[in-house]
Amino acid sequence: MNDPSRHLDAMRTATPLVQNITNYVAMNVMANVMLAAGASPAMVHARGEVAEFAGLAAALTINIGTLDAEWAECMALAARAAVERDIPWVLDPVAVGATAMRRDVGARLLDLSPTVIRGNASEILALSGAVARGRGADAADEVAMAQRAARDLARASGAVVAVTGPVDFVTDGARTAHISNGDPIMPRITALGCSLTGVVGAFAAATPAFEGTIAALAYYGVAGEIAGRTASGPGSFQPAFLDALYAMTGAELDAMTRVALT
Ligand SMILES: Nc1ncnc2c1ncn2[C@@H]1O[C@H](COP(=O)(O)OP(=O)(O)O)[C@@H](O)[C@H]1O
Ligand SMILES: Cc1ncsc1CCOP(=O)(O)O
Numbered sequence: 141m142n143d144p145s146r147h148l149d150a151m152r153t154a155t156p157l158v159q160n161i162t163n164y165v166a167m168n169v170m171a172n173v174m175l176a177a178g179a180s181p182a183m184v185h186a187r188g189e190v191a192e193f194a195g196l197a198a199a200l201t202i203n204i205g206t207l208d209a210e211w212a213e214c215m216a217l218a219a220r221a222a223v224e225r226d227i228p229w230v231l232d233p234v235a236v237g238a239t240a241m242r243r244d245v246g247a248r249l250l251d252l253s254p255t256v257i258r259g260n261a262s263e264i265l266a267l268s269g270a271v272a273r274g275r276g277a278d279a280a281d282e283v284a285m286a287q288r289a290a291r292d293l294a295r296a297s298g299a300v301v302a303v304t305g306p307v308d309f310v311t312d313g314a315r316t317a318h319i320s321n322g323d324p325i326m327p328r329i330t331a332l333g334c335s336l337t338g339v340v341g342a343f344a345a346a347t348p349a350f351e352g353t354i355a356a357l358a359y360y361g362v363a364g365e366i367a368g369r370t371a372s373g374p375g376s377f378q379p380a381f382l383d384a385l386y387a388m389t390g391a392e393l394d395a396m397t398r399v400a401l402t
C-alpha cells in the first residue's frame with residue numbers, strides 16, 4: 141500500500157462517531173488520541189444504553205482490559221447490536237491469556253463476529269488457543285511467532301487480525317501485510333495499544349477492514365516516529381505523539397509509510 145493517506149482523508153472527512161467500551165486506564169488517553177486523529181470517540185458501556193448507542197455510532201470497539209462480570213455482558217450486548225446494525229466492531233483482547241475469566245470472555249466475544257481483532261503477539265496467540273507467554277497486558281512473544289495463529293484466527297473467525305509489536309502483521313486469512321513503522325518507546329506508555337484499537341475502529345468506519353487496518357497502523361507508527369524525533373522519554377513522547385497524530389499530512393504519511401503486502 142503506497143497511499144494510506146486516502147484512508148486517513150476518508151476517516152478525517154467522515155469524523156466517525158466511535159463507541160468504545162474500554163478500560164479505566166485507557167479511557168482518557170484513547171479519547172485524546174482519537175480526537176487528535178480526527179475521529180469522534182464516546183466511551184459508553186452502561187447496560188441500559190450500549191445497544192442503543194451502537195445504533196448511533198459508525199463503529200464500536202471493545203477492550204477487556206479492566207473486565208468485570210457486568211461489563212462482560214454489556215460488551216456482548218454491544219457487539220450483537222453492532223452486527224445487527226452492520227457497523228464494524230473491533231476487539232482488543234487485553235491480557236486474554238492471563239485468567240480463566242479473560243479466556244472465557246474472549247472466546248464469547250470471538251463468537252460475536254468481530255470485524256477486526258487487534259492485539260499484541262501474546263494476546264493473539266492466547267485468543268487462538270495457542271500457548272502464550274504474555275505478562276498481564278504486555279507481550280512476551282515475538283510477532284513472527286504469532287503469524288500462523290493470526291492467519292488461523294482470521295480464517296476461523298472471519299475477522300481481520302492485527303498483531304502489533306516492533307513490526308506489525310495484518311491478515312484477513314488470505315492476504316497479509318507487514319508494517320514496519322513505530323518507535324520503541326511506544327510499548328513503554330500505557331494504553332497506546334488500546335488507543336490504537338480506537339483508531340483502527342475509526343478507519344474501519346470509512347474503509348474496508350483489511351485496507352483500513354493497515355492504513356491505521358501505518359498512520360499510528362508514523363506518528364510514533366515523528367514524536368520520537370523530539371521526545372526524550374515516555375513523558376515527553378505523549379504530547380509529541382498527540383501533536384503528530386493531529387498535524388500529520390497525507391503527504392507525510394505516504395512518504396514515511398513502510399508497508400509490505402504479501
Ligand atoms: N518495539 C517497538 N518498536 C516500534 N513500535 C512498536 C514497538 N512495540 C510496539 N510498537 C507500536 O506500538 C503500538 C502499540 O502496539 P503494542 O505495544 O503491541 O500494543 P499493546 O500495548 O496492546 O501491547 C503499535 O503501533 C506498534 O506498532
Ligand atoms: C495496564 C493495564 N491494566 C489493565 S488494562 C491496562 C492498559 C493496557 O494498555 P495497552 O494494552 O495499550 O498497553
Ligand SMILES: [Mg+2]
Binds near residue numbers: 234259260277334
Ligand atoms: Mg493492549
